[in-house]
Amino acid sequence: MTATTHTVQPLLSARRRWTVLAVCCLSMFLVGLDTTIVNVGLPAIGRGLDAGTRRLEWTVDAYTLALASLLISSGALADRFGRRRVFQLGLVVFGTASLLCAIAPSVGALTAARAVQGVGASMLSPVALAIVVNSMPDPKERARAIGVWAAVFGLSMAAGPVTGGALIEAFGWRSVFWVNAPVIVLALVLSSLFVPESRAQKALRLDIPGQALLTAVIGVSVGVLIEGPHIGWTSLVAVSAYAIAAVAAFGFVWVESRRREPLMDPRLFRSPAFSGAVLGAVAVFVALNVTLLLNTLYLQHGRGWTPLATGLVTLPMAVGATLCAPLSGRLVGRVGARPPLVLAGGFMTAGGLCLVGLDQHTSVTLLLLAYLLIGIGFGFANAPITNTAVSGLPPARAGVAGAITSTARQFGAAVGIAIAGGLVAGTDPTGLAHASRPGWILVAACGLFLFLVAHASRLPPRS
Numbered sequence: 318m319t320a321t322t323h324t325v326q327p328l329l330s331a332r333r334r335w336t337v338l339a340v341c342c343l344s345m346f347l348v349g350l351d352t353t354i355v356n357v358g359l360p361a362i363g364r365g366l367d368a369g370t371r372r373l374e375w376t377v378d379a380y381t382l383a384l385a386s387l388l389i390s391s392g393a394l395a396d397r398f399g400r401r402r403v404f405q406l407g408l409v410v411f412g413t414a415s416l417l418c419a420i421a422p423s424v425g426a427l428t429a430a431r432a433v434q435g436v437g438a439s440m441l442s443p444v445a446l447a448i449v450v451n452s453m454p455d456p457k458e459r460a461r462a463i464g465v466w467a468a469v470f471g472l473s474m475a476a477g478p479v480t481g482g483a484l485i486e487a488f489g490w491r492s493v494f495w496v497n498a499p500v501i502v503l504a505l506v507l508s509s510l511f512v513p514e515s516r517a518q519k520a521l522r523l524d525i526p527g528q529a530l531l532t533a534v535i536g537v538s539v540g541v542l543i544e545g546p547h548i549g550w551t552s553l554v555a556v557s558a559y560a561i562a563a564v565a566a567f568g569f570v571w572v573e574s575r576r577r578e579p580l581m582d583p584r585l586f587r588s589p590a591f592s593g594a595v596l597g598a599v600a601v602f603v604a605l606n607v608t609l610l611l612n613t614l615y616l617q618h619g620r621g622w623t624p625l626a627t628g629l630v631t632l633p634m635a636v637g638a639t640l641c642a643p644l645s646g647r648l649v650g651r652v653g654a655r656p657p658l659v660l661a662g663g664f665m666t667a668g669g670l671c672l673v674g675l676d677q678h679t680s681v682t683l684l685l686l687a688y689l690l691i692g693i694g695f696g697f698a699n700a701p702i703t704n705t706a707v708s709g710l711p712p713a714r715a716g717v718a719g720a721i722t723s724t725a726r727q728f729g730a731a732v733g734i735a736i737a738g739g740l741v742a743g744t745d746p747t748g749l750a751h752a753s754r755p756g757w758i759l760v761a762a763c764g765l766f767l768f769l770v771a772h773a774s775r776l777p778p779r780s
């Protein structure tokens with residue numbers, strides 16, 4: 318990735334800087350909310366559109382796959398054409414797709430609209446972070462801002478099931494998409510008034526071969542995880558998919574290492590801290606999405622709970638994430654990334670271990686405790702992961718830096734949904750608890766992995 322110089326922007330007042338942060342957080346709330354809000358509505362959507370679990374998984378992963386595949390290109394486009402301009406375009410695409418989701422007549426139409434929604438979201442996530450980073454040149458203030466940004470994003474992810482459950486009970490499943498419209502309009506108005514335009518003085522060229530290969534790697538990898546239980550893990554189709562994913566991954570590394578302006582420079586991953594941050598982002602979002610989907614299926618299908626009751630059980634997760642993310646941002650600014658990452662790993666591991674013995678009659682108290690611990694871990698994890706990744710690139714490449722970690726997050730989300738759905742595919746409601754136990758072991762393993770990320774955050778880059 319070639320070095321670039323940053324376009325000099327006038328220094329904003331403190332009030333203006335934090336107003337910019339608030340506008341960006343509003344859009345990020347939507348992106349995070351729509352990553353998880355559909356989870357709790359899957360049973361209602363399935364009944365309304367006559368779709369089974371496997372097809373419902375695609376309504377969730379169509380969004381995250383499009384989002385993960387296009388994030389880096391969207392960040393690069395924002396650096397070239399203007400971050401506010403791309404940000405506002407993303408809001409328009411996201412809002413239009415939300416309306417299409419709300420009126421979808423079939424599960425196929427819903428899945429397609431969700432993919433378009435993911436395209437719009439790809440223009441919001443890394444660009445919002447780049448706008449925040451470029452508005453706040455002071456490293457300590459930037460770390461605190463990233464903590465707030467992570468808190469809002471964490472709250473939106475964890476609050477999705479609660480919000481979705483309440484909307485579905487009151488207005489039906491289509492309301493989880495209608496609710497986006499007024500927020501989109503508000504964000505468009507506020508961004509026009511308060512968000513300054515910024516761009517890199519020399520931006521990357523579009524990397525079409527790299528984008529195509531990255532999309533193939535992500536799409537085929539997640540697709541085979543979703544379809545594996547149905548087509549058979551050793552079937553010809555599955556084996557062919559493994560081969561395609563491997564060839565695409567090799568081709569991506571080969572192409573990117575030879576381009577002057579690659580979509581994702583493989584040399585970035587020579588830094589243990591940067592590599593750890595990216596892999597840590599994958600692990601955190603695998604754990605979060607495994608938790609949310611297994612919770613929905615276990616409580617609604619296995620125990621007959623309503624969408625609202627199912628969503629309310631995850632409220633401690635939202636509280637834990639919301640309270641701990643700003644604290645994590647302050648810790649990063651004062652003592653670095655390692656302490657909050659250690660805390661994140663410890664709490665997430667403990668939360669997963671609470672449910673490895675899940676059965677049909679597990680107490681609600683234990684569920685609440687487990688989700689609280691996982692939420693605390695999630696809250697502590699995002700700020701150090703984001704700050705480590707962003708700090709590894711020049712400020713002018715902030716869009717690409719945010720895009721790489723956001724890609725890792727959404728890839729983790731897609732993988733988590735695919736794994737959780739695969740674990741319980743075809744399982745009788747009474748057997749859901751037992752079938753989901755490997756998922757809780759995976760959540761604990763993701764927490765343990767964060768200890769390795771914490772260690773890597775202190776290692777110097779390799780020469």
